[in-house]
Amino acid sequence: MSGMLERAQQLHAEMSRLRRDIHAHPELGFQEVRTAALVADTLHEIGGISVRTQVGKTGVVGEIGTGDGPVIGIRADMDALPILEESGTAFASTNAGVMHACGHDAHTAILLGVAHLLKQEVAKGTITGRVRFLFQPAEEVGGDGVSGAPEMIKDGALVGVDHVIALHVASGMPVGKVGLVSGSNFAAGDIFQGNVLAAGGHGAMPHVGSDAVMMAMQVVQALNAIVSRKVDPMLPAVCSIGRIHGGSAFNVIPAVVEISGTLRSYDPAVRELLFAEVERAFALTRALGGDYELSLVRGYPAGYNDPTVTQWMDDVATQIVGTTNIDRATRIMGSEDFTFMQQRAPGTMMMLGAAVGDMERPHHTPVFDIDETAMPIGAAILAETVVQYFQRASGKGIAS
């Protein structure tokens, strides 16, 4: 395996420095200007990498290698979240209210480490095709359903890419373990945003008008029972209300109550069923003398780890962390816009164990943090997968 892990470990300080710099300067989706500049500068410093900026708005694409061999893409996301950081780290966010609470800072730093490692490989002549580094903005979708991966694809970032790989840190998994599921691994994630509409009225005279709060209550009941009553229990599904808002004063019956939420599913038919049932739930308002507006925003499709690519990564991970440290079973209801890239080119996302271990530090919370000793492991697996990819493509077989 040519000591890839050892070489990655030599880059630990560099990856840590980059990650902490990005962590201290988090930027929201499509606003990753400083981060993108740092990425582009670092790629230029490494050298031998052609760099394109402003791909998919704030994305950066680097390419290394030559020739007519196959092209493999490696993706990292760069955006932070609108969360006020309370992690207690010395390099905590200097941008109050914005935080890298999902580890995208680490993803970006790891991919820069991978660029270092593969630059060394180019010098050895092992890269007999091209490697494309995909630094993506806006993985965390906004309410409009627009995220970074489709924007980068629109700008041609995946043109000519044969396979694509990526990783995601997991703050609930110990360092030294990885997750590699073949087939379905992430849920489709969709958004519903509805308004319950009524006449409203005076709080003292409910009978004169009509009450959007009462109607909203019925809608919520129906929404919460979709999964338990309408979906095949063998097929995973979630319908969660994330936001409910109505009214302005205690004695005014509101005319509008907003209800919005997320829908998760694996099976395409279940995905359509959820849409139809959400519509039916809101339509209850009409039976109650009110009305509704509903927009259903299609988000990320269900993720699918290509079995062949997964096997390649599994082989490498087996060498680097050992087969007993690979979780091949755990699928989650989370969603990932990497799935858009997987629709373009067969690919696999690996989960990288990065738990700090002191306390629960869940993703998307103010106390999120990772153990940076995971970074060389992730960089080594990605880089070695690429090296073996070209060995395979050139028929040289895999040195083990």
Place this chain on the structure above:
Amino acid sequence: MSMLDRAHSLSGEMSRLRRDIHAHPELAFEEVRTAALVADTLREIGGIEVKTNVGITGVVGSIGTGDGPTIGIRADMDALPIIEESGVDFSSTSHGTMHACGHDSHTAILLGVAHLLKQEFAKGTLRGNVRFIFQPAEEATNGRHQSGAPMMIDDGALDGVDHMIALHVDSTMPVGQVGLKSGHITAAVDSFKAWIRGTGGHGAYPHQGTDPLWMLIPVMTALHNIVSRRVDPMHPAVVSLGVVRGGTVSNVIPAEVYLEGTLRSYDAGVREQLLKEVEAAVALSRHFDGDYTLEIERGYPPGYNDPMVTKWMDAVATEIVGGDNIIRDRAGMGAEDFAYMQQKAPGTMINLGAAVGDFKRAHHTPVFAIDERAMPIGAAILAETARRFLAGEVE
């Protein structure tokens, strides 16, 4: 002659037995005539030690060399309280009772298997034993809340058995197809009964008492939200209410409302979680000055097909029906008390395609029927699996 050819030559005999049993269906733990027919047939075959009244009305037949490993093959014998409307000319002669789940054919197939394995033992190439387990009451429980499988286990029917195999006909799967899945196939099933109590009162004066019908609304909402809000969506689970009953006349607020429901799950942790959440839901009644009584009846454990035994059966079925005719991903929230036997001895149940194909003849309906041409296929797969196990031809 292949096992399938030999099974085909028994199809007349299996059909005769199945139709006899079908015409004389008996409910759970009342399978007296059926058990006698089974015991008589096993004795006619010969070389089989027969024990009756195992697990009340069950029958166990044993054949073998005494030493070596033992494989058990199970068939269930009980019928259902359904008025038959299948239109077959060997319809139930016991009005209101019907073999509407195919247990008649399971029993006939296992008698066919006994014929086939008797022939195998006569060749002297096998070492080990086969236990034919004819089980009562797969569909219902007795006064002690036990169905047939645990009753037979209590009576020692599975003592010394290393592995169990069984089949279940499937009236929705074409003849020639087989369902064979490794791992979980059926759900754990528990049931609950709940009484929600208030004081009751006059319908015109609700404020003077407490109203269990009103308390029922948050209780039912909570029950229906258990799966959607409390259970890991990656783990299958069901909470369904089957009975809601309360009150007598329009102007009397009842003092009590009665609920009954079923709980289904695969994962052991989810199973316990459902029981706790049901309690939390009915306890909402106390919040509104009511009270409740909750009774939980633990039912069948989840059915788990042992991967190794499943592989053996898959190899056999691949030869008999072809790999393309094996459905390997069928699992559902149904329950099977064979799961108790699988807990005792790792084993596998297969689904045997037996659709008549004229129209939908669903299990547990008055029009249920099967295509008997499935029977030799099922008998051959069971017999060949047992033969290979005892001939040491499995891995």
